[in-house]
Amino acid sequence: MLKVKLNVDKISKTFNNSGDKLLVLNDISFDILEKEFLTIVGPSGCGKTTLLRIISGLEKPSSGKIIFNNKTIIKPSKLIGYVPQEYSLFPWKSIKNNIKFGLKIQNSKPDEIENKIDSLLEMMNLLKFKDYYPKDISGGMKQKVAIARSLAIDQKLILLDEPLKSIDAQNKNKLQDDIIDIWQKSKRTILFVTHNIDEAVYLSDRIIILSSLPGSIKKIIPIDLKHPRDRTNPEFNSIRRKILKELF
Numbered sequence: 001m002l003k004v005k006l007n008v009d010k011i012s013k014t015f016n017n018s019g020d021k022l023l024v025l026n027d028i029s030f031d032i033l034e035k036e037f038l039t040i041v042g043p044s045g046c047g048k049t050t051l052l053r054i055i056s057g058l059e060k061p062s063s064g065k066i067i068f069n070n071k072t073i074i075k076p077s078k079l080i081g082y083v084p085q086e087y088s089l090f091p092w093k094s095i096k097n098n099i100k101f102g103l104k105i106q107n108s109k110p111d112e113i114e115n116k117i118d119s120l121l122e123m124m125n126l127l128k129f130k131d132y133y134p135k136d137i138s139g140g141m142k143q144k145v146a147i148a149r150s151l152a153i154d155q156k157l158i159l160l161d162e163p164l165k166s167i168d169a170q171n172k173n174k175l176q177d178d179i180i181d182i183w184q185k186s187k188r189t190i191l192f193v194t195h196n197i198d199e200a201v202y203l204s205d206r207i208i209i210l211s212s213l214p215g216s217i218k219k220i221i222p223i224d225l226k227h228p229r230d231r232t233n234p235e236f237n238s239i240r241r242k243i244l245k246e247l248f
């Protein structure tokens with residue numbers, strides 16, 4: 001049995017918009033297991049980003065709690081990395097220094113920092129670009145730097161909110177393989193959000209399907225296929241169809 005990394009316990013969230021109450025998340029409970037790749041899918045506006053923000057400690061739930069390392073999360077933790085839906089790099093810092101930023105916060109030694117940056121850039125195939133500035137690299141590469149930056153800190157749990165949304169189909173497939181590679185090599189636990197069902201089936205150990213607003217758990221689907229996965233495999237397609245049926 002895999003250990004539980006983080007426990008989402010009966011989370012509900014209501015936003016107050018100048019007197020109007022909007023229930024966004026309704027009684028969400030699940031575990032994220034050690035070294036798991038867990039993905040959340042669901043209709044636009046069903047509360048996926050809100051749920052990630054609550055798990056990261058940036059947003060408070062209206063009820064329920066997030067338990068991580070036997071403690072309730074009440075504020076952002078250095079042990080949880082969060083790459084928001086709209087990623088951002090510092091335009092005035094080079095790629096290398098964007099990644100360094102995360103490491104400095106952790107008070108690492110200068111030579112350790114240099115080695116770590118190089119190995120991360122190498123893993124992401126970005127070493128050649130380390131002295132470039134964000135404006136001089138493509139959207140997909142920027143996204144990789146944002147992911148590398150979150151991996152730079154020794155966070156064992158990483159929350160990725162639609163990281164490949166704005167990337168063209170060809171590069172998307174390559175980046176999906178990169179993410180699997182990093183996930184396997186670095187022994188991280190990943191909670192991933194996507195609208196792309198094919199991507200969810202390609203990457204995940206389990207997929208959580210959320211209902212439309214207010215988001216609640218409709219189904220959790222385990223995927224027992226080995227990596228690298230074959231998109232033409234009949235089982236792959238039957239899982240994809242099963243998810244589409246739940247969503248529409």
Ligand SMILES: Nc1ncnc2c1ncn2[C@@H]1O[C@H](COP(=O)(O)OP(=O)(O)OP(=O)(O)O)[C@@H](O)[C@H]1O
Nearest residue numbers: 015016017024043044045046047048049050051085
């Ligand atoms: N800070 C906030 N104040 C008020 N309402 C909010 C706030 N943040 C989110 N909402 C509302 O909560 C709902 C869920 O938003 P959220 O961004 O979590 O959805 P999502 O599932 O991530 O959508 P998408 O797939 O489009 O990214 C939306 O109706 C949104 O307008």
Ligand SMILES: [Mg+2]
Nearest residue numbers: 048049050085
């Ligand atoms: Mg979102």
